[in-house]
Amino acid sequence: MLHHYDTRTEPGERLSVRCRNRRASVCAPCSRLHAGDTFHLVRTGLTGGKNIPAQIREHPRLFVTLTAPSFGSVHRATTGGQRCHPRRNAGTCEHNRPVSCGTAHDPAASVVGQPLCPGCYDYPAHALWHAHAGQLWDRFTRATRRTLATAVGLPQARFRDHARLSFAKVAEYQKRAAVHVHAVVRLDGPNGPHTPPPAWATPVLLTRAVRTAARSVFVRSPYSPAVGELELRWGNQLDARPLRAFGDTEGLADDAVAAYIAKYVTKGASDTAAGTDYRVMTWGDIDAAAVSPHIRALMRACWRLSGLPEYEPLRLRAWAHTLGYRGHILTKSRAYSTTYTALRTERADHERAGLPVPDTSKVITDAHWRYLGSGHTPGASLIAAGIAEDLAMNRAVARDELRERGGCL
Ligand SMILES: [Zn+2]
Ligand SMILES: [Zn+2]
Numbered sequence: 001m002l003h004h005y006d007t008r009t010e011p012g013e014r015l016s017v018r019c020r021n022r023r024a025s026v027c028a029p030c031s032r033l034h035a036g037d038t039f040h041l042v043r044t045g046l047t048g049g050k051n052i053p054a055q056i057r058e059h060p061r062l063f064v065t066l067t068a069p070s071f072g073s074v075h076r077a078t079t080g081g082q083r084c085h086p087r088r089n090a091g092t093c094e095h096n097r098p099v100s101c102g103t104a105h106d107p108a109a110s111v112v113g114q115p116l117c118p119g120c121y122d123y124p125a126h127a128l129w130h131a132h133a134g135q136l137w138d139r140f141t142r143a144t145r146r147t148l149a150t151a152v153g154l155p156q157a158r159f160r161d162h163a164r165l166s167f168a169k170v171a172e173y174q175k176r177a178a179v180h181v182h183a184v185v186r187l188d189g190p191n192g193p194h195t196p197p198p199a200w201a202t203p204v205l206l207t208r209a210v211r212t213a214a215r216s217v218f219v220r221s222p223y224s225p226a227v228g229e230l231e232l233r234w235g236n237q238l239d240a241r242p243l244r245a246f247g248d249t250e251g252l253a254d255d256a257v258a259a260y261i262a263k264y265v266t267k268g269a270s271d272t273a274a275g276t277d278y279r280v281m282t283w284g285d286i287d288a289a290a291v292s293p294h295i296r297a298l299m300r301a302c303w304r305l306s307g308l309p310e311y312e313p314l315r316l317r318a319w320a321h322t323l324g325y326r327g328h329i330l331t332k333s334r335a336y337s338t339t340y341t342a343l344r345t346e347r348a349d350h351e352r353a354g355l356p357v358p359d360t361s362k363v364i365t366d367a368h369w370r371y372l373g374s375g376h377t378p379g380a381s382l383i384a385a386g387i388a389e390d391l392a393m394n395r396a397v398a399r400d401e402l403r404e405r406g407g408c409l
């Protein structure tokens with residue numbers, strides 16, 4: 001016997017491990033770690049590091065934002081005395097509600113993002129758009145490659161021999177509870193980040209291809225006697241901006257973009273304008289959820305649509321808590337950069353540094369673990385809160401010190 005461990009001597013005879021939840025509302029320390037990993041995952045795809053060469057900074061890289069189309073007028077946050085939806089003599093809709101709003105709304109106002117008339121708002125289209133957003137993104141990336149190939153006179157099947165398109169994207173819920181996509185798009189040579197892009201690959205050409213692709217792609221929803229067949233597209237609001245390379249003053253700074261993307265990943269459904277952190281199991285769960293009337297209406301739309309056989313593959317009931325959106329919050333293409341697993345392994349290796357690593361090739365490991373529960377006991381939660389406070393204080397002190405020395409954290 002080389003080594004033996006059991007939990008009999010541990011407090012409460014149990015061993016605590018990380019919960020690894022990415023949501024700040026569920027677990028602050030784990031979400032902070034996850035945000036850090038995401039930052040490095042996105043950053044290394046922009047600036048190099050972790051086996052990605054630094055030359056990728058010279059490859060064409062864009063920061064792209066794609067939005068959902070409009071499903072009906074919503075109250076919007078205004079600045080500088082602007083008004084929400086001013087329309088003179090606009091009258092009322094068929095539900096007897098005014099179709100204009102002359103108020104100036106503060107961004108924090110609860111009415112922001114809520115529809116002017118819930119009766120006019122197209123909830124089925126909103127839910128179905130979410131259910132197809134992943135497919136729409138796939139079509140967008142394929143269309144971008146196709147547009148690039150056409151622009152430089154390559155047969156589409158040969159594109160992979162010349163260049164490779166990589167990306168990392170995050171989904172963010174806007175105030176109106178529609179998903180926005182923020183993405184970093186990079187154009188490499190045929191073997192990914194390690195090969196220089198072809199001479200024709202410029203940020204200008206890539207920007208043009210992204211814009212053309214975003215405007216042209218659509219997904220048709222399955223035909224339904226109740227809803228019809230919808231043509232689901234990206235919204236008109238589209239942003240595609242080149243990222244700054246070495247010595248450049250034009251464009252966005254790549255580090256800032258990585259931090260921006262990492263921030264979104266730690267947001268749970270409950271701290272943004274989107275559903276709940278947990279699955280809803282019954283219609284009553286939707287009634288009981290602590291959400292705005294608009295979100296509740298969307299969750300109900302998902303629930304109702306899921307009852308139609310034509311929408312069964314969309315699994316809208318299982319995804320009612322995310323308003324029909326089935327995607328991950330962060331997704332990336334394989335060649336973009338490193339992986340969460342690689343980052344975690346590296347951290348584990350670092351924590352073990354200095355300890356002797358036994359040769360385990362001829363060793364049999366026998367382990368029996370049993371899940372007991374998650375969360376702290378009342379006593380342990382006091383200790384954990386104290387530790388968390390100390391850590392936060394240490395970080396604040398370190399940040400102030402760095403700032404005084406002119407650095408940043
Ligand atoms: Zn945790
Ligand atoms: Zn308004």
Ligand SMILES: [Zn+2]
Pocket residue numbers: 093094095096097117118119120121
């Ligand atoms: Zn109406």
